[in-house]
Structures are given as structure tokens and as C-alpha cells.
Amino acid sequence: MIRCPMVTTATLPQVELGRTGKRLSRLALGGFHQLEISTEIVERVVDRYLDYGGNYIETARGYGNGASEEKLGRVLAGRRSDVVLASKSGSRDAEGMKRDLDASLTALQTDHIEFYYLHGVNSTDEIEQLRADDGALTVLLRAEEEGVIDGIGLSSHRPWIYLEAIRTLPISLILIWDNYLEEQYLPVIHDEIYPLARERGVGITAMKPLADGFLYRSPREALRYALGSGSDLLVCGMNTVEHVDQAAEAVCAGPATEAERAGILRSAVELGSYVCRQCGECPASLMHLFRLEGYLDRQMIDYLEHDPANYALRLRLAGWFALADYAKAQFSDAGLDADALLAESESVECPYGIDVRRKTRLAFTKLAGDDPNRV
Numbered sequence: 001m002i003r004c005p006m007v008t009t010a011t012l013p014q015v016e017l018g019r020t021g022k023r024l025s026r027l028a029l030g031g032f033h034q035l036e037i038s039t040e041i042v043e044r045v046v047d048r049y050l051d052y053g054g055n056y057i058e059t060a061r062g063y064g065n066g067a068s069e070e071k072l073g074r075v076l077a078g079r080r081s082d083v084v085l086a087s088k089s090g091s092r093d094a095e096g097m098k099r100d101l102d103a104s105l106t107a108l109q110t111d112h113i114e115f116y117y118l119h120g121v122n123s124t125d126e127i128e129q130l131r132a133d134d135g136a137l138t139v140l141l142r143a144e145e146e147g148v149i150d151g152i153g154l155s156s157h158r159p160w161i162y163l164e165a166i167r168t169l170p171i172s173l174i175l176i177w178d179n180y181l182e183e184q185y186l187p188v189i190h191d192e193i194y195p196l197a198r199e200r201g202v203g204i205t206a207m208k209p210l211a212d213g214f215l216y217r218s219p220r221e222a223l224r225y226a227l228g229s230g231s232d233l234l235v236c237g238m239n240t241v242e243h244v245d246q247a248a249e250a251v252c253a254g255p256a257t258e259a260e261r262a263g264i265l266r267s268a269v270e271l272g273s274y275v276c277r278q279c280g281e282c283p284a285s286l287m288h289l290f291r292l293e294g295y296l297d298r299q300m301i302d303y304l305e306h307d308p309a310n311y312a313l314r315l316r317l318a319g320w321f322a323l324a325d326y327a328k329a330q331f332s333d334a335g336l337d338a339d340a341l342l343a344e345s346e347s348v349e350c351p352y353g354i355d356v357r358r359k360t361r362l363a364f365t366k367l368a369g370d371d372p373n374r375v
């Protein structure tokens with residue numbers, strides 16, 4: 001076991017995960033990015049992660065159609081008991097879930113997976129399918145009874161689905177995204193989802209602390225900020241030993257204090273003078289408009305100057321959650337008036353240096369479905 005770099009608090013801090021009975025390190029190793037590296041590199045990354053006292057690794061059947069699971073299975077052979085494992089299936093019916101669970105067990109070279117997730121549940125219809133007599137839940141509940149798994153998790157890209165799922169499904173944990181970009185337009189995560197999960201004893205694991213890589217210039221700030229946002233632990237994709245060192249140092253340093261969080265929001269290069277921090281200086285109608293812009297494109301498409309790599313990243317990530325239709329429907333329902341909003345924006349002095357009038361015009365144009373290049 002190695003000590004966390006730059007701090008004297010030994011290894012990764014641990015936490016009780018909801019009512020699961022599991023005590024896990026607050027830094028989990030995510031499996032999605034293992035598709036980008038060879039098994040040999042995965043092994044080095046896993047070794048380093050375990051050296052810091054990390055004990056929670058998650059993957060999914062859908063990550064490379066089992067390729068991530070297979071790499072982990074090879075790397076963890078002979079030391080399965082060192083870690084708590086989670087995997088996921090996108091199947092909604094019993095037959096598909098049985099097939100996926102069996103395949104996960106085979107790929108991971110084990111007869112037991114602690115947590116198995118309902119992966120990417122994005123609609124009420126899917127929840128109904130899962131709960132049906134021939135739905136996927138029947139398989140997972142039986143697997144839980146038989147000790148093949150210890151608990152059922154849920155992940156989604158729709159905030160409202162977490163609320164419905166926590167209320168209606170027999171889940172022990174959720175995997176939800178949490179970072180200082182998404183926080184600006186999804187207050188529902190901290191205001192409603194986390195409190196409900198706490199009330200029901202559902203463990204909260206937070207993914208995307210770097211917003212799918214968008215916060216790549218500020219990994220330490222992003223991790224410490226996310227660590228202080230109310231989840232139990234962070235799930236972080238790490239592709240190199242250096243990534244593990246960096247993440248372990250940040251998590252061992254502990255959550256950012258309130259003063260540090262305010263400082264991060266003030267100086268975050270990725271939020272710059274465009275992303276609304278929802279500070280309350282604007283009227284509610286404008287803050288609502290900017291939250292809808294977040295749903296639309298995560299406030300990434302700002303028509304400002306960036307370096308080429310940053311443009312490429314923005315274009316790739318802006319539609320990652322596929323919430324544009326939802327944003328436009330909400331915008332249409334809100335019946336906002338462009339002239340009234342622009343008039344309201346005139347008097348706002350944004351403490352973050354945002355040109356509120358320009359942002360109002362741009363957000364309105366995008367949400368109305370017009371092309372900002374032509375107005």
C-alpha cells in the first residue's frame with residue numbers, strides 16, 4: 001500500500017455506501033475509458049489504484065460489448081476479493097438481463113458481482129418494462145436472493161428518472177453525473193435527487209467529475225469540487241498511472257471548502273465569461289433560460305474564441321446527454337418573450353463578467369431553433 005502523494009493522511013478515504021453495508025474508497029475506478037488502453041496498461045492502472053487503497057471498480061456490459069469487463073477479468077484474476085465490482089446491463093427484459101448477467105460473470109471471471117446496474121434508463125416506459133412480469137428486475141431480484149449480486153443500481157441521463165426510480169424501484173445505489181459545469185443548470189441533482197436518495201438509504205456514486213473530459217485543464221479543482229457536492233464517492237475514468245496519482249492526491253486532499261468552491265466557480269477557465277453560475281443577480285426568467293441552454297448544449301457552444309482542441313471537445317460533448325429536444329420543448333412551454341428578456345438583461349451586471357445581453361440573445365436563438373450564425 002502506498003501513501004497518498006503530497007498529503008499525510010495515508011490512503012484513500014473510505015465511506016459507507018448508503019445502506020449497502022459496503023465500505024468503499026471515495027475514489028472508484030471507472031471502466032469506460034479502459035476501452036482506450038491495452039490490457040497491460042489497464043493492469044498498471046489497476047495496480048496503482050489498489051496501491052492507494054482503492055477498492056471499487058465499475059464497468060458495464062455496454063462498454064465495448066463486454067471488452068472492458070474482459071480486460072478487468074484478466075487483470076483481477078487471482079485477486080478478485082481485493083475489490084468490490086459493479087457492472088451494468090442495458091437490457092430491459094428478463095431474457096436479455098439473464099444473458100447479460102451471465103456474460104458479465106464470465107467476462108469478469110467471477111461468480112459474484114457486488115452491484116449490477118440498470119444501465120441508462122431514460123424513460124418512464126423503460127421503468128415499466130423493467131417492472132413487468134417478464135422484466136429485467138425479476139432476474140436481478142432473483143440474483144440478489146441467490147447471492148449472485150448484493151444490490152441493484154441505476155444510471156440515467158435524465159434527472160427526473162432518478163427521482164422516479166428511487167421512489168419506485170428496489171435499487172440500492174445510483175450512478176449520477178456531478179461536476180461544476182453540470183451543477184450550473186441541474187440544481188435538481190443536489191436540491192432533490194441527493195436528499196431523496198439519502199432519505200431512502202440509496203448510495204450515491206457520482207460519475208463525470210471532469211464533465212466527460214471538458215474540465216481537463218482543472219482536474220484537481222474538479223475532483224475536489226465534486227467530492228464536496230454531496231455524493232458518497234467519485235467514479236473516475238483513469239487511463240494512466242499519472243491519472244491515478246493525480247486523482248488520488250485530489251481525493252486524499254479532501255473536499256474543497258466553501259471558500260475554495262466559490263473561488264473555483266469564480267476562476268474556472270471552462271466556465272469563463274459565458275456559463276451562468278445561477279448567482280441570483282438575473283431575474284428568474286433569465287436564469288431559467290440559461291438552465292434550458294444547459295440542457296440544450298451544456299452552455300458549451302458560445303461562439304467565443306478557443307483553441308482548436310477545445311472547439312473539437314465542445315462539439316463532441318455538447319450533445320452528449322441528448323437533451324436538446326427536451327430543452328426546446330420546455331422553452332416552447334415557457335412562452336418566453338425575447339424582447340422582454342433582452343430588456344431585463346440590460347441592467348444586469350454579472351459578477352462573472354458574462355455579457356448577459358449577448359448571452360440572452362444567443363440562448364434564445366438556439367432554443368428557438370434558429371441558427372446563431374444567421375442572426
Ligand code: SF4
Nearest residue numbers: 276277279281282350
Ligand atoms: S448575473 Fe451572471 S452568473 Fe448571475 S444569474 Fe446572471 S448570468 Fe448568471
